[in-house]
Amino acid sequence: MNVTIQKLTPQLQKIFQHLHANPEISWQEFNTTDYIQSLLEKENCKITTFDDIPGLIVEIGSGKPVVALRADIDALWQEVDGEFQANHSCGHDAHMTIVIGTILNLLRSDVPLLGTFRFIFQPAEEKGTGALALVKKGIVDDVDYLYGMHVRPIQELPHGKFAPAIRHGAACFMKGEIIGEDAHGARPHLTANAIQVGSEFYQHLNQIQLNPMVPYSAKLTSFQSGGKSINIIPGSATFSIDIRAQTNEAMFELMNQIHKISEMLAEYHEVKIKLETVSNVAAAIINDDAVKKMKKAIIDSVGEDNLARIIETTGGDDFHFYTIKRPDLKATMLAIGCDLAPGLHHPDMTFNHESIPKSIEILSNVLINTAKAQS
Template identity: 60%
Template structure:
C-alpha cells in the first residue's frame, strides 16, 4: 500500500493544489462540490448531491456494515497579504485530498468491500452548521463507524506522529444587541451609554467562576456602537461573544451564566438587551472502539513510538455533532502531525504536504479493518 501511495503522490499533490487555489467559504462551495462530483464519478463512485445546499456523498460497495469517512470542504474568509479572500488556513483542502487518496487506495486494494464505504464531503464546518445539515439529510443514519481527520499544529504534536482521537472542546458563538435611545453628551442622565453597558458585560464575563477542573472561557470578540458625532451618547450597540468549554455540560452552565449577565444588565440599566446563539460546536464524544481501531492503524503505519495519546485541544469541530445527534455512531478523528505553522487559521499557514500521504495510509487501513471486522461480527 505504501508504495502505491507513493506512486500516486503527483496526482495527490495536483488535487491538493487545485483545491487550495479554488477555496470557497461556507455554504458557497459550489465549484468545490462540482469538482469533487466530477472526480468521484470518473472513479466509478456513486454520487449524491443536494438540491438545497453544497456538499456531497460518494459510495462504493453495497449493504452493511456502512463505514464513513468525513472531510470538510469550506474555507475561511480572511485577509491574506493585504487582500481579503477565501483561504484554506484550517487544512480542509488537505482533508478533502486525503479522502480522495483513501478512495484511490481502496479502489486498488479493496475494490469489492464487504459492505458500504461512504465518503462525506461536508460543507460549512467553519460555521458549525454543516454537520447538522448532513445529519438532517440522513447521511449517517445507517452508518456504524464514522472517521474524520484534521491536521495538527506543531505546538500540539510533532511532524511524523499521529493521534487516534482529537478531544475538541465545545464552542458557541453568540450575538448580542443593546437597544435604547441616544442622549446628548451634555445630558448623560437622560439616557444609557451602550458602551458602558458593554464594558460592564466584559467585566462580568471575567468574573464567571465554574469548576476550575473544567476548561472554559467567555470573551467579547466584537462591539459596535456610536458614530461620527462624538457628542452623542450611543444608546444602542451590537456585539459578539465567543464561548468555549471542554465538555458539553460545562458549556450549558457557561451559557446560563452569560444569559444571567445579560438579564442583570438589562434590568439594572433599563434597556432591551438580547442574546442569540448563532452557532454551536459540540465538544468531542469519542468512541473507544473507533479510537482503538485508529490507534492500531497508526502503529501499523508509523510505529508505536509515533502514536501519541488522544489529544485534548480547546479548538472545536462540528464533526462531533454527528455523534451527539446520532448516539449509535462509533466515531473518532485522526490527528496528523505535519509541522503546521504558525497555527491553524493563520492566513499564511503552512504544513508538510507529505503528511497527507501518511494520513491516507492510516485512514485506508482503518476503514478496511473496520469493514472487515464488522462484516464478520
C-alpha cells in the same frame, strides 16, 4: 509507503493545489463540490449530490457494514495581505485531498473491499451547521463507524506523529445587541451609554467562576457603537461573543451565566439586551472501540513510535454532532501531526504536505480493517 499511494502522490499534489487556490466559504462550496465530482465520476463509485446545499457523498462497495469517512470542505473568510477573502487556513484543503486519496487508493487496492465505504464531503463546518444538515438528510442513519481527521498545530503534535482521537471542546458563537436611546454629550444623565454597558458586560464575562478543573472561556470578539458625531452618547451597540468549554455540561452552565449577566445589566441600565446564538458545536463524544481501531491503524502504518496520546483541545468541530444525534454511531477523528504553523486560522498557515500520504495510508487501513472486523 504503500506503492499505490506513492504513485498517486503527484496527482494528489495537484488536487491539493487546486483546492487551496480555490477556497469557498460555508454554504457556498458549489465549485468545490463540482470539482470533486468531476475527479471521481469516472471512477467505479456512486456519487450523490443535493439540490439545496453543496457537498456530496461518494460510495464504493456494497452491503453491510457501512463505514464512513468525512472531510469538511469549506474555507474561512478572513483578511489576507490586507484584503478580506476566502482562505483555507484550517486545513480543509488537506482533509479533502486525504479523503480523495483514500478513495483512489481503495479503488486501486488488491485488498477485497467488504461492505460499503461512504465518503462524506461536508459543507459548512466552520459555521457549525453542516453536520446537522447532513444528519437530517439521513446520510449516517445506516453507518456503523464514522471516521474524521484534522491537521494539528505544531504546539500539539509534531510532524510524523498521529493520535487516534481528538477530544474537542464545546463552542458557541453569539451575537448581541444593546438597544437604548442616544443623548447629547452634555446630558449623560438622560441615557445609558452603550459603550459603558458593553464595558461592564466585558468585565462580568471575565469574572465568571466555574469548576477550574474544566477549561472554559468567554470573550467579546467584536463591539460596535457610536458614529461620526463625537458629541452624541450612543444608546445602542452590537457585539459578538466566542464561548468555549471542554464539556457540554460546562458549556450549559457558562451559557446560563452569560444570560444572567445580560438580564442583570439590562435591568440595571434600563436598556434592552438581545442575545442570539448564531451557531454552536458540541464537545466530543469519542467511542473507545473506534479509537482502538484507529490506534491499530496508526501502529500498522507508521509504527508504534509515531503513535501519540489522544489530543485534548478547547477548539471545536461539528463532526461530533453526528454522534450526538445518532448515539449508536461509533466515531473518532485522526489527529495529524504536520508541523502546522503559526496556528490554525492564521492567514499564513502552512504545514508539511508529506503528512498527506501517511494519513491516506492510516485511514485506508482503518476503513478496511473496520469493515473486515464487522463482516
